[in-house]
Amino acid sequence: MSQPVRLLYIDDDAGLRALAARRLGRMGFVVDTAASGAEGVAMAAAARYDLIAVDHYMPGEDGLATLARLRETADLPPVVYVTGSEESRIAVAAMKAGAAEYVVKSIGDDFFDLFAEACRQALAHAALKAEMRAAEEALKASNQRLEALLREVNHRVSNSLQLVSAFIHMQARLVSDTTARDALIETQQRIGAIREVHFRLYTSDDADSVDVPSYLTAITQEIARTWSTPEAPRTLTVTADPIRLSADTAISLGVIVNELVSNACKYAYPADAAGAVRVTVAADGDSHFTLAVEDDGRGLDGTIKGTGLGSKLIGTMAKSLKCEVDYATGAGGTGVRATLRAPIG
DSSP states (O other): OSOEEEEEESSSSSHHHHHHHHHHHTTTTTEEEEEHHHHHHHHHHSSSSSEEEEEEEEEEEESHHHHHTTSSTTTTOOOEESOOOOHHHHHHHHHTTSEEEEOOOOSTHHHHHHHHHHHHHHHHHHHHHHHHHHHHHHHHHHHHHHHHHHHHHHHHHHHHHHHHHHHHHHHHHHHOOOHHHHHHHHHHHHHHHHHHHHHHHHHOOOOEEHHHHHHHHHHHHHHHHHHOOSSSSSEEEEEEESSSEEEHHHHHHHHHHHHHHHHHHIIIIIITSSEEEEEEEEEEETTEEEEEEEEEOOOOOEEEEEESHHHHHHHHHHHHOOOOOOEEEEEGGGEEEEEEEOOOO
């Protein structure tokens, strides 16, 4: 030991206390002694010690009772338990009660050598635990800094996408050509699906994943504001299990839902009729989920609607999710149901 170790030795045997102070002092310890558990607890509360030794057999309050009271002391140092019994149950009870090491009391010089070694082991173990706690705190602080940085990045990305979306919206209002205006609106919605992910990542307690039900609800609400009119109202509903997805998976899913729901709003029903579109996301075991988007409209008639960009985007996003989108028309050629099964990532 490079520096003196301050030791509190609690033992009702006056002769052993004096001997311990003398012998351990020669080994580099600075020893204070207490004649009872109560006295030792009071001394431990009043001064700072590097180690405390507690004898098991003491009248009134034995070592285990003293150890229990010591543990109520703030910043308790390592405790070495001393007993004259070789019964293993006492050693086990002491270790369970919080002792760092134990040593069996014996007659002769060997006891103090063994005691000193037990003290070294207890100090080394305490130092290792302190280093582990420091490392854990440093890692926790580092993770908190990284989470704060990630939230800030998502915040900036969300704001930037919002700004781009606003520019496109302004441009769409100035365009007289209906096809061009619809294309700009669709682009704005696609950007919105991506922005919504980053918005939720920086406003949520979880900076690593996106809550699927609230995310898809936000996307469909925006679609309804665009394509639902008093003359042709669109009722959009989302039913989703409480699934959380990574940002990349959520973006792919959001783009697919945006394209499927938008297409259903525009093409499934006549321009002067009401219509409903239903979005369902269900957990398929612990590793996959299933998406279904369905309407009650005119069904698939083989005619390509729009520019075809939406279909390409759906295919690209489905590929990133390692799945395919299947389309099925209901009985009588009405209604469309698009489904996919993808891994939860």
